[in-house]
Amino acid sequence: MQVAQLAARIGAELVEGDGRIEIGSAFAGDRISDLLNRASDGALLITNLTGEQVLRVAELMEVPAICFCEGRCPDESCCAAARRCDKALVVSPAGLFETCGRIHACLGLGKEVIGGV
Amino acid sequence: MVCRASYPIAGGDFERAGSASRELKAVLKRLGVAAQAVRRAIIAAYEAEMNTVIYARQGRMELRIEPGRIRIDVVDEGPGIEDIGQAMHEGFSTAPAHVRQMGFGAGMGLPNIERNADELVIRSEPGQGTRVRFRIDIPAEDSASAIRSALEIRAGRCKQCMRCLHACPTGALRVRPTGPRVLEHLCIDCAACIEACPSGALALEAAGEEARADRLIAPAALLAQFPGLGAGQVIEALGELGYGQVLVLEPWERALREAVAEMAAGAQRTIICPTCPAAVRLIELRFPSLLPQLAPFDSPVEAAASCQAEPFDLAVCCPAQRSAAERRGTETLARMRPVDDLQRALLPLLAKLPAGGAAERRCDETAPHARPADGGPQTTPAHRGAAERRCDETAPHTRPADGGPQTTPAHLGPAERRCDETAPHTRPADGGPLTTPAARPGWLEVTGMRHAIAVLEQLEDGLLGPFEVVEPLLCDLGCAGSPLFRQDAHLGAQGPELAGGLIDESAQASPCAPRKALPGLRLDADMAAAVDKLGRIDELARRLPGRDCAMCGAPSCALLAEDVVLGREDTGACPHLDTDEEGLP
Structure with missing residues (x-):
């Protein structure tokens, strides 16, 4: 599913990046170490962290899109970093748990969705 | 690289x-x-x-x-x-x-x-x-292209005698008009071609120009290369070369054997002891099905190199030791010196010393007991090879009372020469002569290329007897048989009396990741393509004269056929073949 489509379905907003990026699975976590280990290509990273370091992890692990929770908007430097490395940024108004649940439903059961935290 | x-x-x-x-x-x-x-x-x-x-x-x-x-x-x-x-x-x-x-x-x-x-x-x-x-x-699979042989080719010395072609156990050499060429993906870095070459065209890559360290780690056999001179004198001469401290490799060999023996005790299958890094490469390339049986430990040279906190030089006696130490990438390793290079440097220094250090040599200690009064040559230990002599320490117990010649160690084939039940006692608690192999029941030490390959083949086919451990060493009698040593393997394997200062008491076996197969012998990554190539190779090999004369520069007709099908050579290389013959590629 395309990231823009997914964002619309879960009531989130695409704030940065190309909405056509294809998302096959998702994973969530609030610890960088967990994110590093769970990252996989074509996955959406869902987190409570904001900061530029999440972008760095996405870049290193080739994760194409990040979803921030609780309506926390990434700051300008974070958006600039996302533009630089072609990542899509999504902001969900819901909390981490609720966001994961909505995305889980959208991507369909049977898909590999790794919940965290 | x-x-x-x-x-x-x-x-x-x-x-x-x-x-x-x-x-x-x-x-x-x-x-x-x-x-x-x-x-x-x-x-x-x-x-x-x-x-x-x-x-x-x-x-x-x-x-x-x-x-x-x-x-x-x-x-x-x-x-x-x-x-x-x-x-x-x-x-x-x-x-x-x-x-x-x-x-x-x-x-x-x-x-x-x-x-x-x-x-x-x-x-x-x-x-x-x-x-x-x-x-x-x-x-x-990914690193195969990056594997590099530590063999140095001095093409100008090649006389095109083709001996190296027949000596190479993996068919990795070709001799071209311009000199020998190594197919690096097939080379296991053993010393077989160095030994076969009469003109010195194949050698161990000489040491770099880097600074030398105060500490030298060397095989004990280095100290036994100079007839008439004791280990003490050789160490003194090494001191003149700038080595304030000399450590022998043997404690790491012993630690490895201890670790492997421990592992083998609980194992269902025969375990292979990775003492010889060239044997390890041989298994990775030619016997990949034996890899699960290869004990996951570094070879002694890697173990010794990896635990040095201070800068050190390493004396290596085959390309495999060199490439193993290189792969280990130890930061404190200042320089690797081939042992032939070291011996050349030592000779002029030792020439100045008075002879007569023989009293220090180990064989002298046993001499009074060993030489019978009647001097009967066939039965004196002095006339046997080193491998048998090691077993001899326990010999009084193991020899049958009737002394039947078929059962004395001297009459056994190399594969059976392992030491028997009493052997563990041969290893003195004080750490005595460190060149003693791990002589244990069920431990088969097999040395020399031909024998090592034969035993590995049997092991692969499930035909080998109930040995707990097989220890293949590709040079005759182990590293002492390296062609880089001046002295004959049997004399070098005697080993010197090792003084305490030469032994690192803290030597330990160093575990490593399980080794992986080298795909060098694989014809193609794709199975279907490989089958196709194999068919073409067989077909072409049948058309070649089958003399294995090596005039084309490949070791055999079958390998020339492989070279042709894999695009390394054309059939025109065969002087006996009329290339106009119908149906040839």
């Missing part, structure tokens, strides 16, 4: 944090390292980099890419780690709150490095900083 790079890391700079890992990733990708290895390297590197950013003033990430391995060192000037064991515990962290808020400092960093690396070594002193060193193995 070794590629190095170094990246600075600024402590406390969270803006730029991760940039060293990012550069590392770019380099690895450019080099075409497999994605899975890149991923593991990056996770481990990023964790180590973040530790430096969080805790240290500054540091650097050092990268070293070698055939088959990525080695990364992250060195910092930080507070050091008080208790490394505790730090390795998941969840243990000393990170401040603001760092934790960013998602770091969850006490997962070091365990995460350990999970992703094939080897992790942490050195840290409180107040002195920390060095995190880890290794990522690149799967064999």
Whole structure:
């Protein structure tokens, strides 16, 4: 599913990046170490962290899109970093748990969705 | 082929944090390292980099890419780690709150490095900083092209005698009008071709120009190369060459054998002892089905090289020792010196010494007992080879009362020459003569290329008897039989009397990741294509005269056929074949 489509379905907003990026699975976590280990290509990273370091992890692990929770908007430097490395940024108004649940439903059961935290 | 790079890391700079890992990733990708290895390297590197950013003033990430391995060192000037064991515990962290808020400092960093690396070594002193060193193995398929032989070819000396072609156990050599050529993906870095070459066209790559260290690690056989001179005199001469301290390799050999014996005791199958790095390469290339039986330990030369904190030089007696130590990539290794090179340097120094050091030699101690009054030549130990003589220490118990010639060790074939039940007693508690092989019940030491291959073939076919351990050593009688030594294998294997200063009491076996098959013999990565090629090779081989004359420069007609089908040669190379013949490619 395309990231823009997914964002619309879960009531989130695409704030940065190309909405056509294809998302096959998702994973969530609030610890960088967990994110590093769970990252996989074509996955959406869902987190409570904001900061530029999440972008760095996405870049290193080739994760194409990040979803921030609780309506926390990434700051300008974070958006600039996302533009630089072609990542899509999504902001969900819901909390981490609720966001994961909505995305889980959208991507369909049977898909590999790794919940965290 | 070794590629190095170094990246600075600024402590406390969270803006730029991760940039060293990012550069590392770019380099690895450019080099075409497999994605899975890149991923593991990056996770481990990023964790180590973040530790430096969080805790240290500054540091650097050092990268070293070698055939088959990525080695990364992250060195910092930080507070050091008080208790490394505790730090390795998941969840243990000393990170401040603001760092934790960013998602770091969850006490997962070091365990995460350990999970992703094939080897992790942490050195840290409180107040002195920390060095995190880890290794990522690149799967064999991906590194095969990067494997490099440590053999040096001096083409000008080649007389085109073709002896090396027949000596090579893996068909890795070709002789062209311009001299010998090594097919590096097939070379196991043994010394068979060096031994076969009468003109010195094949040699062990000479030492580099780097500075020499005070410490030399060498096989004990080096000390037994000069007839009439004792180990003490050789050590003295090594001192004149600048080596203040000489350590022999044998304690690491013994530690390895102890570890392998322990492992074999609980094993269902015969375990292979990886003493000889060339034998390890032979198994990786030619006997991959035996890899699960190969004990996962470094060879003694790698184990010795990897535990040296001070700079040292390493005396190597075959290309495989050299490439094994090179792959290990030890930072303190100043220089590798082929033993022939060392002997040449020692000769003029030793020539000045008065002879008569023979009293120091070990064989003299046993001589009064060994030589019978009647001097009967057939039965004196002095007339037997070193392998038998080692068993002889227990001989009084093992020889049958009737002395039947069929059962005396001297009359047994090499495969049966293992020491028997009483053998464990031959290893003195005081660490006595270290050249004694691991003589244990069920331990088969097999030396020499021909014998090692025969035994490995039997082991592969399930025909080998109930041995707990097989220890293949490709040179005759082990490293003492290296063609780089001046002295005959039997004399070199006698070993000198080893003084305490030569022995590192702390020598330990060094575990390594399970070894992986080398795909060198594979005709094609794609099975269907390989089958097709095999058919074409067979067909062409049938048309070749089958004389295996080697005039084409390949060791046999079958290998010329393979060269042709794989595009390494054309059929015109065969002087006996009319290339106009119908149906030839």
